[in-house]
Amino acid sequence: MSLLSDLINLNLSDTTEKIIAEYIWIGGSGMDLRSKARTLSGPVDDPQKLPKWNYDGSSTGQAPGEDSEVILYPQAIFKDPFRRGNNILVMCDAYTPAGEPIPTNKRCSAAKIFSHPDIVAEVPWYGIEQEYTLLQKEVKWPIGWPVGGYPGPQGPYYCGIGADKAFGRDIVDSHYKACLYAGINISGINGEVMPGQWEFQVGPAVGISAGDELWVARYILERITEIAGVVLSFDPKPIQGDWNGAGAHTNYSTKSMRNDGGYEVIKKAIEKLGLKHKEHIAAYGEGNERRLTGRHETADINTFLWGVANRGASIRVGRDTEKAGKGYFEDRRPASNMDPYVVTSMIAETTILWKP
Amino acid sequence: MSLLSDLVNLDISDTEKVIAEYIWIGGSGMDLRSKAKTFSEPVTDPHELPKWNYDGSSTGQAPGEDSEVILYPQAIFKDPFRRGNNVLVMCDTYTPAGEPIPTNKRFDAAKIFSHPDVAAAAPWYGIEQEYTLLQKEVKWPIGWPVGGYPGPQGPYYCGIGADKAFGRDIVDAHYKACIYAGIDICGINGEVMPGQWEFQVGPSVGISAADELWVARYILERITEIAGVVVSFDPKPIQGDWNGAGAHTNYSTKSMREDGGYEVIKKAIEKLGKRHKEHIAAYGEGNERRLTGRHETADINTFLWGVANRGASIRVGRDTEKAGKGYFEDRRPASNMDPYVVTSMIAETTILLKP
Numbered sequence: 121m122s123l124l125s126d127l128i129n130l131n132l133s134d135t136t137e138k139i140i141a142e143y144i145w146i147g148g149s150g151m152d153l154r155s156k157a158r159t160l161s162g163p164v165d166d167p168q169k170l171p172k173w174n175y176d177g178s179s180t181g182q183a184p185g186e187d188s189e190v191i192l193y194p195q196a197i198f199k200d201p202f203r204r205g206n207n208i209l210v211m212c213d214a215y216t217p218a219g220e221p222i223p224t225n226k227r228c229s230a231a232k233i234f235s236h237p238d239i240v241a242e243v244p245w246y247g248i249e250q251e252y253t254l255l256q257k258e259v260k261w262p263i264g265w266p267v268g269g270y271p272g273p274q275g276p277y278y279c280g281i282g283a284d285k286a287f288g289r290d291i292v293d294s295h296y297k298a299c300l301y302a303g304i305n306i307s308g309i310n311g312e313v314m315p316g317q318w319e320f321q322v323g324p325a326v327g328i329s330a331g332d333e334l335w336v337a338r339y340i341l342e343r344i345t346e347i348a349g350v351v352l353s354f355d356p357k358p359i360q361g362d363w364n365g366a367g368a369h370t371n372y373s374t375k376s377m378r379n380d381g382g383y384e385v386i387k388k389a390i391e392k393l394g395l396k397h398k399e400h401i402a403a404y405g406e407g408n409e410r411r412l413t414g415r416h417e418t419a420d421i422n423t424f425l426w427g428v429a430n431r432g433a434s435i436r437v438g439r440d441t442e443k444a445g446k447g448y449f450e451d452r453r454p455a456s457n458m459d460p461y462v463v464t465s466m467i468a469e470t471t472i473l474w475k476p
Numbered sequence: 477m478s479l480l481s482d483l484v485n486l487d488i489s490d491t492e493k494v495i496a497e498y499i500w501i502g503g504s505g506m507d508l509r510s511k512a513k514t515f516s517e518p519v520t521d522p523h524e525l526p527k528w529n530y531d532g533s534s535t536g537q538a539p540g541e542d543s544e545v546i547l548y549p550q551a552i553f554k555d556p557f558r559r560g561n562n563v564l565v566m567c568d569t570y571t572p573a574g575e576p577i578p579t580n581k582r583f584d585a586a587k588i589f590s591h592p593d594v595a596a597a598a599p600w601y602g603i604e605q606e607y608t609l610l611q612k613e614v615k616w617p618i619g620w621p622v623g624g625y626p627g628p629q630g631p632y633y634c635g636i637g638a639d640k641a642f643g644r645d646i647v648d649a650h651y652k653a654c655i656y657a658g659i660d661i662c663g664i665n666g667e668v669m670p671g672q673w674e675f676q677v678g679p680s681v682g683i684s685a686a687d688e689l690w691v692a693r694y695i696l697e698r699i700t701e702i703a704g705v706v707v708s709f710d711p712k713p714i715q716g717d718w719n720g721a722g723a724h725t726n727y728s729t730k731s732m733r734e735d736g737g738y739e740v741i742k743k744a745i746e747k748l749g750k751r752h753k754e755h756i757a758a759y760g761e762g763n764e765r766r767l768t769g770r771h772e773t774a775d776i777n778t779f780l781w782g783v784a785n786r787g788a789s790i791r792v793g794r795d796t797e798k799a800g801k802g803y804f805e806d807r808r809p810a811s812n813m814d815p816y817v818v819t820s821m822i823a824e825t826t827i828l829l830k831p
Contacts, residue, residue: 123481123702127556127649130656135554138655147634154634156665159655174793178772178786179633179668185772189784189794203648217784217794257638342637351639 133205137162140207142200143173143192144339145214148181150224151354151457153339155209163206170194170210182214182222190222191215196332201298202343209302209339211332227331230465234327236473244468245378245448246330247307247323247371250337251456253358254288254316255351262316262359263287263350273362277315287316291348295320295341302340304333313364313417323371327468331460356455357410365411365418366456372467373448382446389471390426390435390449396470397424397434403462405455412453419452487560494518495562497555498528498547499694500569503536505579506709506812508694510564518561525549525565537569537577545577546570551687556653557698564657564694566687582686585820589682591828599823600733600803601685602662602678602726606811607696608713609643609671610706617671617714618642618705628717632670642671646703650675650696657695659688668719668772678726682823686815711810712765720766720773721811727822728803737801744826745781745790745804751825752779752789758817760810767808774807 132138139162144155156175164170177183177190192212200207213227221228233239254263264287265271276285292309299306299320309320320341322333338354345352357365376385393400401408401421414420419434426435426449428442434453441447454463488495494517499510511530519525532538532545547567555562568582576583588594609618619642620626631640647664654661654675664675675696677688693709700707712720731740748755756763756776769775774789781790781804783797789808796802809818 123484123557124645124649124699126481126485127653127699128645130556130652132652132655135656140651140655152631153636155636156634156663157651158663159661175634176772176786181630185787186782186785188786203652217798339636346636346638346641346644349638352637 129204131205132207139163139205140200140203141170141210142203142208143194143210143212144336145175145192145212146224146226146335146459148224150226150459152180153335153342154180155339164208165197167194167197167210170197173212177214177222182224189217191217191219195227196329196336198302198304198336201301201340204301209336211336226459226461227328230331230461231328233465233469233473239327239468239472242374242376242468242472244327244464244472245324245373246460246464247321247325247448248330248334248460248464249319249321249367249369249371250334251312251317251319251366251368252341253314253353253355253366254291254318254345255353255358257349257351260351262314264316271315274313274315274364277311277317278313279311285315286311288318288348288350291341291344291350292318292320295337295344298340298344299337302336304337304340306337312366314359317358317364317366328461328464330464334460354457356405356407356457360410362416364416367411367418367452368405368454368456368458368460368463370451370454370460370463370467371448372451372464372471374472377448378446380446383441386437386441386447386449390437392470392474392476393435393451393467394424394426395476396474400466400470401453403458403466404453405458407457408453408455411455485559489560492517494560495555495558496525496565497558497563498549498565498567499691500530500547500567501579501581501690501814503579505581505814507535508690508697509535510694519563520552522549522552522565525552528567532569532577537579544572546572546574550582551684551691553657553659553691556656556695559656564691566691581814581816582683585686585816586683588820588824588828594823594827595682597729597731597823597827598681599819599827600679600681600728601815601819602676602680602803603685603689603815603819604674604676604722604724604726605689605692606667606672606674606721606723608669608708608710608721609646609673609700610708610713612704612706615706617669619671626670629668629670629719632666632672633668634666640670641666643673643703643705646696646699646705647673647675650692650699653695653699654692657691659692659695661692667721669714672713672719672721683816683819685819689815709812711760711762711812715765717771719771722766722773722807723760723809723811723813723815723818725806725809725815725818725822726803727806727819727826729827732803733801735801738796741792741796741802741804745792747825747829747831748790748806748822749779749781750831751829755821755825756808758813758821759808760813762812763808763810766810 178185178188412421533540533543767776
């Protein structure tokens, strides 16, 4: 196949100024990523300079056939790790021809929240820990697991190495470098407690960019699993029984939390989150009730509990933060299939804007 | 295989010799053929290239006892397979006496495009070529289980992931190869049926739209050859609740692109409506299996146009409606249409013919 890869890896910069831009958007289920590419006459680094585009919304459950055009507004640019050169990935959100965000567009309201002066002043930082499971393509069972059976119980797999403990590291490592190449703030990776499950972290990212970067990191991950012939799952509880679920713990801080006296600000913020526990849970991902059971390092879905260094809590504050009297905290409730636009903006809104 | 690719990728620029791959369309009207010859120096102008000939009795285009068919070079592109100074040459076909052979559709198209009224109208085309990738051993789309079906349509349009996108390496290699070759390829996307893809060529003026589309098809089939996969331009490769494959042809003239263009567009669509049967007859074999009124098509016997309506014969984009000028999309042509025929017919009907 090396003749095919010669062509895929052609460096067009030698022969033309043209570049390829891959426009990415979120489809009708709220979790399905879609993309298509177009040729531009030269390099672009400002999303506001990119043309709007459109797609067939009737094929993604986002528009009827007789009025099918959905408009794509470019919002963020990243380098394309697959095509390289001057080629780019463009994260977009979706609007009607009249300029209204379509119902599945969660970025629009998040952007409004993040541009509120009180929130801008607090400079909200996010670090999102995205967990995910890799499944075999022919049968919906994790890679490395025997078909029709189970691997040995959890214990050896968390951050483990070896062919009997770590399944799919080539995907994880290529994703790590690809994201760094793309300009995403990927801050780390680790093998998770359930075999075939992994985690990467994006952040610290400010405001709306946390959501943009996480979505593009998810896109790059699914493109890589496509190449590897493996299926990606963001299901929060892929395997029933004594196996961990998958979350998207969201670490958060504001300017006041990061400054002296921040610990008091953190405690007040956590109190507000506790008062709105039900509303947050409803927006923290479908199927989360299968994951938040009180076991497997989670707090029960109906309980709001916080604690220092407590992984069985809804919200965990790190020992460093307690000791320094300032820092950040970790909301452990969001599921792996949460929408980061919704979760990040909701945390900001509840802790900064909302008066109980 | 690295020794083989070392040789395939040898850089022969030091020899000053150039390889030219002459391409033509064979006897079925859809089968592409090519053969190569060596030249002593680089070439950039197709009219400086010598005519050539081939054995027409082996392609259903000439009898055995008088088998020579003459190749006239018409367009040059860089060769993405041999790279260096090597070229691809799109040709059309003539008898030794200089007459276009019956399967040569470029000849009449060129006549239409050189008519002063058509040339003055500067007709632009953007062609959306859909195609299906099939497994080599069995005529079934790649990624589909043999003897079964994938999950229903929904997740595949512009989809990503090993369970939704089959054959992206072919599509991406084709995209860069065409840009390298100098073809005006303006985009690609995964289609509604899994294993089906689309690329778009344009905007191109007049006859070059079809030259570029044929060479893009040639490059695509050469790439699927490398990948061990079969490319199909059948307009309805799988019966049942699965989309067909088309070659939607976007079109505009100078007056359509200028202020007041929307009225010119409406008049042009009216003329096309009056010749619906004639166009349909020339828009590709087997199209009746595809134009059913379902799966984002209009029924083959119906002529319907609308703004943003993907169930119409002709669709006008919202941008064009809003700006009062622009272009429109003829959604009727099948994936196996001949772009020389379709592009010139649209120009002829809308510019030359008086209703």
